[in-house]
Amino acid sequence: MTLDDVRALLRCEVLAGGDHLGREPTGCFAADMMSDVLHASSHGMLLLTGLTGVQSVHTADVADLAGIVFVLGKRPAPDVLAVADQRGIPVLSTAMSMYAACAALHDGGMA
């Protein structure tokens, strides 16, 4: 499943890094605690979170994640999106809840 498939499945708006939607995440990690993401995610995963601070982008960068989907229609501030664009990190936003987005990705075949 590519990030573009994720975009369609979760009816996402693409907020940054739109040139990289061909990436195939190796799996998904859903959390608001970035320490948990740093602790337990692995390379290439998609991050689902409701945390819109710049630390979510740094976490995706540092942990080599495939991209970020913000749930509940949340949108980071423009300066946060600028950092994501600069680092080549795709940022998407879905109106779905964390639970509904996880369930949809699981049903869609995401590891």
Add this chain to the structure above:
Amino acid sequence: MTDETLAGPAADEILYRETFHVRGGDFEHGGDVATRVKAVLRELSIDPRLIRRLSIANFEAEMNVIMYADEATLDLVVRSAEIEVAVADRGPGIPDIGLAMQEGWSTATAEMRARGFGAGMGLPNIRRNTDRFAIESTVGRGTTLRYAVSLTA
């Protein structure tokens, strides 16, 4: 193979060194130093798996300074055998290091948790992602972390 062909740079020879500064309380820039170090290591063609481990350790250490200390230096030293980082802060220090090393133990405030940190996983995460880890702290003065990843394993 002769001894001559085996002789690379000495294991303790410094290939790269840079010191970065981290300001306490500066949440807006929390992660800048870890990502700058990551760019340096990429430039040096270090194995991406090692870069990931060290970058996670650096990010946690940087956020610890931002959350708890006044300021710190992060000293990066790349040798052919290992990459060593020393993070020395001026701050309150840690009264009970054993407790601080326990997963889930935390003194974080609501603001820190709202940033996605302060879950009590920082120091354990640094230790988990590095091959060598040491911590020294003096209450009222500050804390110094030293950790390294091996390039020879």
